[in-house]
Amino acid sequence: MALEIIESCVNCWACEPLCPNQAIYEATPHFLIEADKCTECSGDFAEAQCASICPIEGAIINQLGEALNPPGSLTGIPPGRWAAAQAEIAAR
Amino acid sequence: MDLPVIEHSPPAAAGCNASSCGSTARQRDGLTDDIRARVQDHPCYSEDAHHYFARMHVAVAPACNIQCHYCNRKYDCANESRPGVVSELLTPDQAVRKTLAVAATIPQMSVLGIAGPGDPLANPARTFETFRQLALKAPDIKLCVSTNGLVLPEHVDELVKYNIDHVTITINCVDPEVGAKIYPWIFWKNQRVFGREAAAILIDQQQKGLEMLTTRGILVKVNSVLIPGVNDRHLPEVSKIVKAKGAFLHNVMPLIAEAAHGTFYGVMGQRSPQPAELKALQDTCAGDMNMMRHCRQCRADAVGLLGEDRGAEFTLDRIETMEIDYEAAMVVRAELRAQIAAELAEKRAMAHSPTAPQASPQPIHFQSRTVKPAAAAGRPVLMAVAARNGLVAVHFGHASEFLVYEASANGARLVGHRKTESYCSGDQSCGDADAVLARTITAIAGCEVVLCSRIGYEPWGELEAAGIQPNGEHAMRPIEEAVMSVWNEMLAAGRLTAGSIAAKRA
CATH class of the missing domain: 3.30.420.130 (Dinitrogenase iron-molybdenum cofactor biosynthesis domain)
Incomplete structure (x- = not known):
């Protein structure tokens, strides 16, 4: 049982000091979680601390590959709207 | 060129x-003479000073504990000039070296601020280590910090300890209903809290922090982002309340919202205010409060006079090779400040002399x-x-x-x-x-x-x-x-x- 930080991480450091197991470490190109140490905060907190402060939707996933913060859950931007804005920017 | x-x-x-x-x-x-003396070489606190004095921000504070709808946490764009954007994140040691390099190169440099790109107080170890070293190595540089206020109350004593004389709090609202339209969530007591509840906690903490600072004699500037249709009618009330609690300057800034920035407001088509709307609101608030009109909404790694950015001269690889005679630079700065202070005093005297034209x-x-x-x-x-x-x-x-x-x-x-x-x-x-x-x-x-x-x-x-x-x-x-x-x-x-x-x- 362990969480994983993936490439959309922006290296903002917010999660690193919160981990009760010191499982999160700075790495290139982005922060990583040491799977052996991660307990998903079970026994320490009701919610995984890294996923509770992470500002980037989709950057932290569980072992099933599911985002703890799915698209739209943090910014409030509907995913369709976001995709349309990204496409418009890319087209410029 | x-x-x-x-x-x-x-x-x-x-x-x-x-x-x-x-x-x-x-x-x-x-303002008392004491306060005037405290702000006269701070470009962000005195309109006069901003013509003469330079400031810099060191980007040591990447983490944030809240989300604002005008901010996108992807903060690495070299071509954008707005708060929260930086090119290079610094460790406290690198920040100290950069500060000493800039202060030795730009004698007008009088202020070092920590303003992000996240919230400085959400990165207390990095922020206070930077202040601790600078208080020792650059005693003539004023230190200041800008914060969203969420964890301000618990850090007030430490701010006092490092002689932080100027604090800016971003307060966009005093009503949680308004706040819920600006802040989607906060991180509070080990949980992510959403919506109105989040805004209510943030507002309480901001107001408490403001009172604690002013009680201790620290100068507080309040920044507010003017968001048309969201808090435009609410800001005069914010201005009155923060003034009553002892803030000495209110800086109402226009929302910056473009789809390309990837912010909620930008993507959702929230418009920015027209200059005339901003001025009208500032004029309304000015009946009750000292208003700041010269803010340039600078980046969290800005360097130089307001309105210019010399950050590119002081990248990490460049400051590594710079030779710094810090003692000599401090003497040059002291001379320049004395000269400017004399000039400003003369200007005040002329303006208030009954015989002056x-x-x-x-x-x-x-x-x-x-x-x-x-x-x-x-x-x-x-x-x-x-x-x-x-x-x-x-x-x-x-x-x-x-x-x-x-x-x-x-x-x-x-x-x-x-x-x-x-x-x-x-x-x-x-x-x-x-x-x-x-x-x-x-x-x-x-x-x-x-x-x-x-x-x-x-x-x-x-x-x-x-x-x-x-x-x-x-x-x-x-x-x-x-x-x-x-x-x-x-x-x-x-x-x-x-x-x-x-x-x-x-």
Whole structure:
């Protein structure tokens, strides 16, 4: 049982000091979680601390590959709207 | 490439003339000599100081504990100039080295701030280690911090410990209903909290932190982002409340929202305010509170005078190779500050001396704003100024921003600034000049005059056609003197009677 930080991480450091197991470490190109140490905060907190402060939707996933913060859950931007804005920017 | 016409003037030769003091006297209403002394070399706290003194931000604080709808946490764009954006994250040791390098290179540098790119107090170890080292190694540099306020109360004692004299809190609302439209979530007591509940906690913490700071004698500036349709009608109340709690300056800034920035407001099409809306709101709040009008909404790694960014000169690889004689630099800074302080004191003395020539028919003392000046003999006029170091010193085509002054019988008063692109780089690459000129003319809409050191034939005609009178007759003169001189000419020519603006524009 362990969480994983993936490439959309922006290296903002917010999660690193919160981990009760010191499982999160700075790495290139982005922060990583040491799977052996991660307990998903079970026994320490009701919610995984890294996923509770992470500002980037989709950057932290569980072992099933599911985002703890799915698209739209943090910014409030509907995913369709976001995709349309990204496409418009890319087209410029 | 900068051309010689916009080179720095020696600060000793710069300066505003006596008439400018009308505005700063108003800005400083009610301030004691002690507070004036504390802000006189802080460019973000004193309008006078921003003509002379430089500041820098060190980006040591990446983490944030809240989300604001005007912010996107992807903060690495080199081409954007707005709060929360940086190019290079620094460790405290790197930040200290950079600060010492900048202070040795730019003697006007008086202030070191930590402003992000996240929330400085959400990164307490990095923020306070930077302050601890700088308090020892750069005792003549003022330290300041800017925060969203969420964890401010628990850090007030440590701020006092490092002699942090100036704190900026961003307060966009005092009503959780309004707050819920600005802040989608906060991280609070090991949980993510959403919506109205989150906003209520944030507001409580901000207000508590504000009171704790002012009780301890720390100067507090409050920043608010003006978001049309969200908090525009609410901000006058915010202004009254923060003033009652002892904040001494309120800085209302326009929302920056573009889809390309990837922020909620940008993507969802929330509009930014027009300059006239911003000014109207600032004027409304000004009845109750000292308002800041010269903010440039700088990046969390900005370096230099407000309105310029010399960050590119001080990247990590560059500062590694710089030779710094810190003791010698401190002596140079002390001399420069003494010189500027003397100049400012002289300026104040002239402005308040009954025998001094006055641009205004009524000398303005540090009196209550409720005292009405003598009936104005002409209507107020907005003028855009291509300025540097307090002087009309920039070629129209080279200006990357214009300061906007309101001239009236009460004197010249800075009311804002407008960002532009310089359309002429002095070589043959002026391909896009027409489009840029059109954008500049839009940017300075509402101004009737534009003052600059020089201006080309073509933009002259375009500006006139747009109803904006170009004026290059006051090159290298202090801004306020030049602005009042133009206003007095307009007055003498009978162009400032009621209704003349409509006639001119028709």
